[in-house]
Amino acid sequence: MTxxxxxxRARLSRRDLCRRILEGHRDSxxxxxxxxxxxxxxLIFDATLKVANAKGFQAMTMRDLSQASGLSMGALYAYFxxxxxxxxxxxxxxxxxxxxxxxxxxEEVRDPVERLATAIRTHVxxxxxxxxxxxxxxxxxxxxxxxxxxxxxQSELATEKMFADVIxxxxxxxxxxxxxxxxxxxxxKAMLQDWYLKRWKYAARRLAVDAYAEMVVKxxxxxxxxxxxxxxxSGEKKR
Amino acid sequence: MTxxxxxxRARLSRRDLCRRILEGHRDSxxxxxxxxxxxxxxLIFDATLKVANAKGFQAMTMRDLSQASGLSMGALYAYFxxxxxxxxxxxxxxxxxxxxxxxxxxEEVRDPVERLATAIRTHVxxxxxxxxxxxxxxxxxxxxxxxxxxxxxQSELATEKMFADVIxxxxxxxxxxxxxxxxxxxxxKAMLQDWYLKRWKYAARRLAVDAYAEMVVKxxxxxxxxxxxxxxxSGEKKR
DNA sequence: GTCTATAGTGCGATAGAC
DNA sequence: GTCTATCGCACTATAGAC
Numbered sequence: 001m002t003x004x005x006x007x008x009r010a011r012l013s014r015r016d017l018c019r020r021i022l023e024g025h026r027d028s029x030x031x032x033x034x035x036x037x038x039x040x041x042x043l044i045f046d047a048t049l050k051v052a053n054a055k056g057f058q059a060m061t062m063r064d065l066s067q068a069s070g071l072s073m074g075a076l077y078a079y080f081x082x083x084x085x086x087x088x089x090x091x092x093x094x095x096x097x098x099x100x101x102x103x104x105x106x107e108e109v110r111d112p113v114e115r116l117a118t119a120i121r122t123h124v125x126x127x128x129x130x131x132x133x134x135x136x137x138x139x140x141x142x143x144x145x146x147x148x149x150x151x152x153x154q155s156e157l158a159t160e161k162m163f164a165d166v167i168x169x170x171x172x173x174x175x176x177x178x179x180x181x182x183x184x185x186x187x188x189k190a191m192l193q194d195w196y197l198k199r200w201k202y203a204a205r206r207l208a209v210d211a212y213a214e215m216v217v218k219x220x221x222x223x224x225x226x227x228x229x230x231x232x233x234s235g236e237k238k239r
Numbered sequence: 240m241t242x243x244x245x246x247x248r249a250r251l252s253r254r255d256l257c258r259r260i261l262e263g264h265r266d267s268x269x270x271x272x273x274x275x276x277x278x279x280x281x282l283i284f285d286a287t288l289k290v291a292n293a294k295g296f297q298a299m300t301m302r303d304l305s306q307a308s309g310l311s312m313g314a315l316y317a318y319f320x321x322x323x324x325x326x327x328x329x330x331x332x333x334x335x336x337x338x339x340x341x342x343x344x345x346e347e348v349r350d351p352v353e354r355l356a357t358a359i360r361t362h363v364x365x366x367x368x369x370x371x372x373x374x375x376x377x378x379x380x381x382x383x384x385x386x387x388x389x390x391x392x393q394s395e396l397a398t399e400k401m402f403a404d405v406i407x408x409x410x411x412x413x414x415x416x417x418x419x420x421x422x423x424x425x426x427x428k429a430m431l432q433d434w435y436l437k438r439w440k441y442a443a444r445r446l447a448v449d450a451y452a453e454m455v456v457k458x459x460x461x462x463x464x465x466x467x468x469x470x471x472x473s474g475e476k477k478r
Numbered sequence: 479g480t481c482t483a484t485a486g487t488g489c490g491a492t493a494g495a496c
Numbered sequence: 497g498t499c500t501a502t503c504g505c506a507c508t509a510t511a512g513a514c
Contacts, residue, residue, distance in 0.1 A: 058295055153439070201396075212422075219458065
């Protein structure tokens with residue numbers, strides 16, 4: 001799988017995302033006309049991610065957001081009741097989409113090695129397609145309330161468990177060696193996060209998303225496969 | 240090298256750190272009596288890291304800081320002229336200490352494999368000893384001014400180049416395989432960062448700092464050493 | 479459904495007493 | 497060298513016009 005193939009399949013346009021958000025907040029959003037609401041939500045989320053990812057959510061004022069989105073302050077408050085609720089909307093939407101696409105991403109792949117590689121690629125590609133969301137979720141998680149912060153942690157652990165389970169299954173089948181699956185998953189996640197957190201670094205090096213994904217796959221396989229088996233995994237098996 | 244050995248050698252008490260800060264800001268700090276100034280700087284930095292790492296530097300008010308440090312707002316402003324200057328003081332101090340200790344950490348080790356392993360261990364141990372500083376530097380870097388932000392990026396790239404150079408030297412000697420040294424260094428750094436950024440995760444798993452360091456070393460060696468050579472690096476060579 | 483204008487709050491920073 | 501009291505400002509959120 002390449003990033004181009006992933007993009008075609010996932011089809012996560014901002015438009016669709018905003019329609020989903022609208023459905024989830026029908027009762028709290030005051031604007032009832034769907035096309036208007038979806039269009040404005042798109043403006044709001046684009047502006048929020050743009051401004052907040054540059055200077056931080058706390059530092060972003062409602063005036064900033066008003067200017068960046070083109071909506072007046074009054075209009076903004078038709079879509080959320082407080083700045084904190086806006087924060088939670090962005091976070092929960094990101095979490096929901098991520099969880100769904102990640103699970104869909106590799107469920108049909110059965111071979112443990114390909115399954116692990118596909119999980120890694122899917123995560124990198126997903127974080128590439130939704131980079132502003134991932135960056136925002138990571139950096140602003142600690143500004144959430146207690147309840148929402150707990151949800152964010154659970155979501156992170158769930159993603160990690162997904163990787164750990166793939167590794168455990170491979171160990172049971174005798175394909176992977178005996179390194180601690182949970183800790184291995186944690187290290188994998190750390191490498192995956194760097195791609196969307198330190199974008200400036202990889203942009204400066206002109207490193208493509210596909211190359212990054214393959215590098216992580218190689219590193220993980222070198223670690224998880226028994227000595228001697230590594231050479232056989234440089235490419236994909238199928239096709 | 241273990242964390243206990245590292246701690247004994249590095250001796251980076253907060254007291255020494257604050258004395259160093261005082262020396263660097265003698266002219267801008269209004270309190271001239273050294274013992275008082277050092278004691279208060281210690282209170283200020285402890286409080287800043289504690290509050291800011293919990294809720295973010297922007298969200299921390301001067302009143303929060305006053306309460307947490309036990310100093311009045313007026314007294315605080317004897318040590319810095321604005322909240323922004325406080326931010327820069329914390330950042331630049333962290334950068335300076337990190338750079339120095341990291342370079343000292345492995346300069347005497349010559350064997351490429353041990354050199355890379357020592358560099359990794361030193362970074363993990365250093366980030367453990369100064370966890371609040373590392374966390375703060377990472378999370379608050381984007382709230383810096385343009386000039387300071389550039390310095391922070393340079394510092395990150397310098398650390399990465401250090402790892403890349405160790406790998407390059409090992410490749411020249413024929414000890415490491417041919418994987419891109421710069422990208423490998425970036426992945427190493429990503430794994431090292433997780434230790435001080437996601438402390439709650441590793442604390443919950445009761446994972447010790449030594450175990451984490453060894454796991455990263457193993458992963459990196461599995462990747463960098465030619466197939467077949469991996470089994471020989473499970474422990475340290477000397478002693 | 480969206481705008482402008484503003485009320486009310488809480489911030490960073492300082493002046494002057496001790 | 498430090499404290500208390502307060503200034504001026506910029507913020508979030510809302511009320512009422514259109």
